[in-house]
Amino acid sequence: MPSQPPAPAAIRDNGRVIVDCAVYRDGSRVPLAGEPNDMRVALEAAREERAFVWIGLHEPDQKEMDEVAQTFGLHSLAIEDAVGAHQRPKLERYDEVLFMVLKTMWYVDEQDAVETGEIAIFVGPNYVVTVRHGAGASLTLTRRDLEDRVEVLGHGPYAVLHSVCDHVVDEYETVAEELQVDVDEVELSVFSDQRGNDSQRIYTLKREMAEFRRAVVPLREPLSKFANGQVVGMPSEAQAFFRDVADHATRVHEQVESLDGLLSSAHNAHIASISMQQNNDIRKISAWVAIAAVPTAVAGIYGMNFDHMPELHWQYGYPLLLAVILAACVTLFFLFKKSAWL
Amino acid sequence: MPSQPPAPAAIRDNGRVIVDCAVYRDGSRVPLAGEPNDMRVALEAAREERAFVWIGLHEPDQKEMDEVAQTFGLHSLAIEDAVGAHQRPKLERYDEVLFMVLKTMWYVDEQDAVETGEIAIFVGPNYVVTVRHGAGASLTLTRRDLEDRVEVLGHGPYAVLHSVCDHVVDEYETVAEELQVDVDEVELSVFSDQRGNDSQRIYTLKREMAEFRRAVVPLREPLSKFANGQVVGMPSEAQAFFRDVADHATRVHEQVESLDGLLSSAHNAHIASISMQQNNDIRKISAWVAIAAVPTAVAGIYGMNFDHMPELHWQYGYPLLLAVILAACVTLFFLFKKSAWL
Amino acid sequence: MPSQPPAPAAIRDNGRVIVDCAVYRDGSRVPLAGEPNDMRVALEAAREERAFVWIGLHEPDQKEMDEVAQTFGLHSLAIEDAVGAHQRPKLERYDEVLFMVLKTMWYVDEQDAVETGEIAIFVGPNYVVTVRHGAGASLTLTRRDLEDRVEVLGHGPYAVLHSVCDHVVDEYETVAEELQVDVDEVELSVFSDQRGNDSQRIYTLKREMAEFRRAVVPLREPLSKFANGQVVGMPSEAQAFFRDVADHATRVHEQVESLDGLLSSAHNAHIASISMQQNNDIRKISAWVAIAAVPTAVAGIYGMNFDHMPELHWQYGYPLLLAVILAACVTLFFLFKKSAWL
């Protein structure tokens, strides 16, 4: 994970999986008594009017997650999904708790590769629990951003949910930009005169597109539910903001579909160019073979042992013949040049 | 932007991003007091019955756009979308304000390329704000057109919205016509006897088709909403006119899909033709190799050093042999011609 | 237009764009006073109970169309669509007037090509206006047919609309049959031993399929509206007849989709067969090269200048060698024949 070196350090700074645990009232952080990151204290403090607690976890194990489940009364199936990663993006409701899973993606420059992680979010009436898997897509910056915008954070748990979705989809856009750059490079390479194995590059990109699609496509339905206000309990003024996120997700999906289509075309062009190159090679080779055939055939003639071959006895027969051969070869060379075989 | 040279000049004639700011009452332009392009004065004048203000902006920055937002009370998310381009076409409602984004496209002859821009439109009860990005698709002519048709402009803001959509979709049709011409050229080239790298041309066109699709496809839903009268606040007599625009957008989309399919077929034909050409080359080369093999093999025979080779001692053995070789080569030549290998 | 030579003559027999203008009462033609083809007289006569006027136009210009519009009170947008061809098939309602556009298609035998035209139809309470573009698909026969079936024509304007749709879709079926024949020919050619450039033929057919699709696909929705009785004002007994037309359109569409799929398969087979042919050529060429290599190599050996080569001094060395070479070549020839390389 060299692309985001400071993140892992920051995450585990207190040696625990709880990255941060804070209570907000009217959008401002409330100082808590007792141990830092004590969930029970925080939840107690969040019982006040217009207050909620936001706990951020990073790759908790089953035991740690069970503790969280017990504190907040979360459903065992959702807990299972949050601990074991490799879920598909989805939005589920367990009684009054909303459970959402998002795939995170980030681009690792050194390897020209896309890596993926996962964020699971529980949204209750007065709490948000975010569970992150994978190195990238840290939420620390998202939290700091939100803490700077008190009026937004004042809207409660859904403001956090929106910020996380927004942050994740923004990362998608960055990744899509990088893939766009990669496709542009492939394109240049395919149409350059250089012979290269673009086919592997194209395949790798196609594979990443498939990864991308599996992250974005299932996300569209949940986002459109938020955008159309079909989620019970969500404040209606949040709708426009989720619509914005849904719109970005749609755009980034369309972009990737479009890139995928271009890659297919690029591969076809690549195959055509291999065949063209073969044609060119065969023509070039044949031209040289033809040129080389001249001295061989002519020399063969004058290597015959007939008694009566007057040319053999001419004083300047030999240099003349060499000159003829040379002339014929040069003529052929230029004829081939002209007809573009050479 | 050599394709529309006068446009950029006209746009910035007053050195500001506000291209024009006018108030219309019953379809006629109302002369305004004070500074030209003073939004507040204009908005004041538009408060009268059957009047509205139309402000045209070109690539405003955030600060300029904020001023507009404040004057007309526009939503911050829409403002964000209007300033930063690269949105996908969409139709959104923020309370009583309708916000629409359109992709503009125009064909640059010199480069045989399609360029894209964007128009964002805010439609309020008594104002229209159009925000244009990119060089092409100037709205100056659209405005002049509308000012000449007082009875149309008298229908208010939706008449402007319709004219802009109509203008944008008309441009699509021009672009589609140009792409049709390009595809026809590619087709001619693929089936000509000339060897050319049509593959790159096909790829570039496919790329432009993809661009096109990303402009047209998301536009169809908003246009059909207008056409079916599902937009609150739109006068019902506008429906037929939007249906016309929607219809053109659908047609142009079908045309581009159809061209895209043809390009794929053309590429297949191109690959087949490369293989055919290779077959032809190989046959042609082989024929010449066969012809050249005759003197070599025959001369080899008479270059042997056997003591008893009676032909070697014939008076006219040598010229006779040359004649035999020539005859064999000529015969082969015509045989190959007949079987179409040469 | 050699495929339908009498049609154009018949159309313009009176030197006007109005091909025919007749009033029908209870399905029978009513003789009109005054000038032939005088619209106003006809419309007046059609005001009677159970009467309607049917005017057939051929490629009218804007002015002529404006006159019609004024007489019958037609909407300007529909008029625009009816004058300028190149619309997509559609069904629209302007108040009490139904406006329908159909693509016509006919097969020109001489060129093995499909040509397209357009018919626009206005159906009012007591009139039908048909506007035809392009040479083929004349409606004269359709009118005569209907005039012979008084009981059908007695159902009024919708009987005319149905007849026109029926006639147009019947033409589609003829075209589809011709395309089927063309695909069968391509198929034969691809799998024959003849080398031919089937690729261009396939491409041209694919292009015609695309044309076909653009005519039929948008027509299916309007026809199914008629078939399901979703068109206000249409007599319910017409439903079954439109269902029949809709059914034919669906079948012809399925047939063309199926042909299009077969063409793609045929193209793949074509590419495979080019490669197979190349394999065969290469094997054949190589076999001959191998056969030709025998005398060259052997003669080379006996062309060497070693002092001690006993074979050179044999009495029958030379004819023996020729016999050996011949035997080797013949053996190789039969070996290659056996392994199917020759």
Added chain:
Amino acid sequence: MPSQPPAPAAIRDNGRVIVDCAVYRDGSRVPLAGEPNDMRVALEAAREERAFVWIGLHEPDQKEMDEVAQTFGLHSLAIEDAVGAHQRPKLERYDEVLFMVLKTMWYVDEQDAVETGEIAIFVGPNYVVTVRHGAGASLTLTRRDLEDRVEVLGHGPYAVLHSVCDHVVDEYETVAEELQVDVDEVELSVFSDQRGNDSQRIYTLKREMAEFRRAVVPLREPLSKFANGQVVGMPSEAQAFFRDVADHATRVHEQVESLDGLLSSAHNAHIASISMQQNNDIRKISAWVAIAAVPTAVAGIYGMNFDHMPELHWQYGYPLLLAVILAACVTLFFLFKKSAWL
């Protein structure tokens, strides 16, 4: 029709197109007075409670069909469809008469080909008329089967309709099994070392798949209507039986789609294998060319006429050289064997 030789004979045994005409009451055949196959007598007898007539026709002409239409009061459009074959499968209602068209398919072993026919069925309150086109898919066995199951036939006309549908879809399953076998054979052939033109076989199968699809796909909607009880007049206990038929139709369709996809993959594999074979050929040929080049080049050297070439004067120069050439050729041969070029 060698695949079902007895059928046509059985059908026309009485020299008429009416194959059988029987009245059933409570599921048992009622003996009729008068001429056999007299429709009017039969219909009269079917007026009783819990009785119905089932008439089976084979390829009637227009006149014969008109007689049937008159007797049972059938709609002219349905009659037209029943006489002229080449309809697509469909379900239509004309007042109280249900009209259904099914494509029949059967596999002709001798030709490895699928043939198609058609069955049209009219279901009225107390009658069923089945009209069959094509040689295969005789309904005689279906009728005998039903007559043996009195309790089923006692359910009336819909029992007949179900039996016919069931019989037709069962035939589809047989055909699909045969196609599965054909695809397995193609698969074996593509991946065998034998060179064969699998491409034509694949194409023919694809064509049959297309035929299949055109029979099955339009049938799914009517069958699901029956299965969901959306057909007025059908007894509700028949629903489960039609659901069974619909299910089989869906399965057979999925199977064919799956086979079609496999055929495409097989074709790709075929093209890859042709290219692989070409590579192998080229390598093999080149290896032999290289081996043959050794004696030619070496012999060329010792054919030179330099005054001072000591090897030429060695006593055993010639046999030594032959040995060297042989050794070089054998070495090359084994090197090529090792690197798999030979």
Added chain:
Amino acid sequence: MPSQPPAPAAIRDNGRVIVDCAVYRDGSRVPLAGEPNDMRVALEAAREERAFVWIGLHEPDQKEMDEVAQTFGLHSLAIEDAVGAHQRPKLERYDEVLFMVLKTMWYVDEQDAVETGEIAIFVGPNYVVTVRHGAGASLTLTRRDLEDRVEVLGHGPYAVLHSVCDHVVDEYETVAEELQVDVDEVELSVFSDQRGNDSQRIYTLKREMAEFRRAVVPLREPLSKFANGQVVGMPSEAQAFFRDVADHATRVHEQVESLDGLLSSAHNAHIASISMQQNNDIRKISAWVAIAAVPTAVAGIYGMNFDHMPELHWQYGYPLLLAVILAACVTLFFLFKKSAWL
């Protein structure tokens, strides 16, 4: 069935098709009087409050199944489907009995192949009948698992249904993982320098993907019915658990679709790599041909019989020439190396 050797033994341990027949009350197994596996006794015992019987059958024949049908009053069509395997996955309701069919899949390591079986389940108010076909996917472990979780089994028949679905879909995930591994291997092989026939491997995998799809796709609708609580009689707390299964099925389906797409890309890459290899071969061969042409042509020149060829008489002409030939060949060799032809 070497992959699951103990299963078949366990199944038929009592020499009958009834693998197990148990009654559960409040989730605990109730000891039964009489013969083991006597259905009637079991059903009698299951009439109590909160009790149900679960009978597990393995490949019963018609007679055995008829007995079960009679005991539990099952519909004949469902019985038919349960005896004859090769059904497609489906969910049907016969009065108060729910009938479900699932395809089972398991991976046989030795053959790198996917095998399929079937499970049919009848769910009545107080009984569950599971009928299994094929060797894999034994339900013995599922039963033991459930018996260990009394509180789950206490929910009655739907708990069993859920466990079976869960178990089957879990197997799908295992299979999908194995296919993922296979695709990764193919990928490595395609992009390695080794020449291999990946094409057959790709085809086989595509065939397995098709098999997979036919198992998973039809299952998605029934599962989503359970997940959305659209199944009458299912306890509502089961919904979340079925949603979990549905979610896994969807994910596994998306994974397989994605793998299938990658396989297509891999095949394209494979074809490109064959062509690249051919290009490389041709270049390599041509380079060697060119190198071999040097001694042949030069030796030909000095094999000529001209009277006046001064070089022939030089003392060191011959070794000099050999040196020149060698130098030319070496130079060519390095030139070709440099331009990557060798």
